[in-house]
Each structure stands twice: as structure tokens, then as C-alpha cells.
Amino acid sequence: MQNLFLKNQKKKSRMTLCDIGNTHIHFAQGYKLFSSSKEDLRHLKLQDEIFYISVNNENEKALLSAYPKAQNIAQYFFLETDYVGLGIDRQMACLAVSHGVVVDAGSAITIDVMQNGKHLGGCILPGLTQYIHAYKASASVLEQPFKALATLETLPKDTKDAVSYGIISSVIACIQRVAQNQKIYLCGGDAKFLSRFLAHSICNERLVFDGMEIALKKIGVL
């Protein structure tokens, strides 16, 4: 048993996991996490075996152009759900949580509910910094840069705060509404910021990669 564990640990250390998003390309080498733009992929000079998932064709092509041996693992993988068109990154993050609510807060914010290993459904909000496009369309005076407010206890007293308060408060309240009393697991670029407002939430930036490792174990690669 211990030998198998050591063998797996050794394998993990020679393996790079990759999560290709719409904006950035994220990597995990063991517990070392890093990101890249598609232009900088070559400069990473990755030597390990690469296993990836992707939600963006253009960024996927860029990865394969730099690392032709990289392997897409999506086809070896299954999440129990009735949801049609669930992004592979959402599926992987959900696979890592058998019971609770999974929030991936990146360029979009996805909120998914897992119960006994089954995905029950979920909803989507814009990413925190994408809201500006909706406010701009509402009224030009509402085109305000996002401000990372420290608290929601004080009601805003000017337009700039009123806009950022609206964004943060509505996202947090939506997550809490969906979660009710279940545990909340956060990943993605804005996970740390949002977790400040969510008592008893768990911030795990490695959630998608944890799911990928579970998938790789299931097909015997790990």
C-alpha cells in the first residue's frame, strides 16, 4: 500500500495538470500552481507529461502547438448529472466535492450543488469585473471600476460604492441562497476575496486539479 502511495507520489511529481480557461491557462505541478497566457506557453518549457481539460478551442490549440504530446482527459471522465452542457472545468471541480456547493469565481462565477456524488444543477453569474459592461449599458454614470469593499455592513453613500456593493452583495447573497446550510467550496481567481464574506466557506484554489486527479485515478493513470 505504501509502495503504491510512493509510486503515485513519484508519478504526480513528474506530471503537469492543465486547466485551459477562456482567459488564462492554469497549471498544477503537485501543489505548485501557476498560470500563463497562450502567448507565453512556450516559455514555460514544461518537461513533464501534461494532462489537460479545456473550455476554449483557441487556447487548446496554443497548448498543443507548444506541447504536442499533451493529453485531453475529458473523454475518460463522467460526472452524474442531468445538466446539459456543463463545462468540463465545472465538472472536474464538482468531482472533487461529493457533498456541498462548488463556486468557481473566475471570468464567470458558477455555483453548483453536489449531493452524494451527484450534481443536482447550478447557476451562473458574470465574473466580478465583468459586471461593468452591464452597468455601462444601464447608464453611463454607472460605469465604475470594481472596488473590493472590505465590508457589507455599511450601506453605500455614493455611486461608486453603490455599484461595487451591489455586485458583491448580490453574488454573496446568491451563493448563500443556493447553499442554504451546506458547505461552500470556492476556487478561481476571486475565491479568496469572496470567501471573506462567506463564513465557514472553504477556499481551495486546487479544486479543479483535485477533480482531475480523481479522474486520472479512476482510469488508472494515477
Place this chain on the structure above:
Amino acid sequence: MQNLFLKNQKKKSRMTLCDIGNTHIHFAQGYKLFSSSKEDLRHLKLQDEIFYISVNNENEKALLSAYPKAQNIAQYFFLETDYVGLGIDRQMACLAVSHGVVVDAGSAITIDVMQNGKHLGGCILPGLTQYIHAYKASASVLEQPFKALATLETLPKDTKDAVSYGIISSVIACIQRVAQNQKIYLCGGDAKFLSRFLAHSICNERLVFDGMEIALKKIGVL
């Protein structure tokens, strides 16, 4: 006393109130409510005395071009608040509610808290149909037309529902979070739709005009 009441009722019936927004221009003649684009203002052939408020210079110019005697009443009016830059339409709606939460759901959604006639602060969300611009910026697949879901009890099972559920659920949860146990008063084009999801809320499409009448009473016009 009765004579004064009848005199005011008579005055009201010869008076048109006008709320100039960023998208539409709204009118009240007694309890008759109607809206117009700036291009159609002339065709309304309004004969009464017009009292107006405005948050849009271009639409205000159009009103004054069609009805040069129309009077802006903003300068005769005061709401107790520490908020800097509170739109005159928000102020008027708040003036009509001495205690509770005022939600104006139009091209933007404003949420304001009133306590004993004082405005304590408020926040702003994009209008329901403006969210699409934020989703489009998040990912092209999320550019989905807004769907007026009938319930929030069922978790979405596809992208289109997941987007509309995210919008409605986050707006409703934000209103409830700000309101806590206070009464909620809704006005604006999406008031009726949102009130379906807010138990014990009061939908009053005339809220801004109620505030304008209070202001006119204070300066002795009514």
C-alpha cells in the same frame, strides 16, 4: 377641509407629472400612467401643466422642445440623506416611503433604505436585461437572452436557465439581504416580475409620482 381636498383633486386632474428616465419618459395624469420615447413626445399633445424631474439631459431637452412651459421641480425639493449623487428619481420614490426598502427596477435596479423619513443609503444593480452585456464579456456561450423563469425552486439544468436563474436569484437575494425584515416597495418596469419572488412586497408603479406629489404639496402647488 373637504373643499381643499376637492380643490386639490381638481388641480391634480389638470396636471401632468413627468419622470424623465434614461430610456423612457414616464407620465402620470391622476392614476393614468403612460410612457413615451423622446421622438413621440409631440404626438402626446399634452394640454395640462407639466411638472417634471429628469436624470437624462437629452430626453429633458426633447420634453422642453415639445412643451416649453414644463417645469423642473427638482430644485424645490429636499430628501434627508448623506448619500452623494442620489438620482432625483430615486429621491422622489424614497420620499413616498418613510420607513422601508425602495426598489426601482428599470434599466438599472436601485435598492434604497428609508428609516423615519431619512435615507440611510442604498446600492445599485444592472437592469435585468442589461446583464447580458456582462455575461457576453465573461464567455460568448453565456450571451443568452433573459428568460422570465416562473420559479427559483428548481435548480437549472442547462446554460440558458443557469444564466437567467443567476440574474433573478442574485437580484432577489440582494434585495432580501438589504431589506432583512422591512417592507419592500417596488416600482419600475420590472417591479411586477420581481414582486412575484418577494413575499409581502408592495408593487406601486406610481411610487416616483407619489413622491413628486408630496414634494408639490410641500411647496404649496398642490
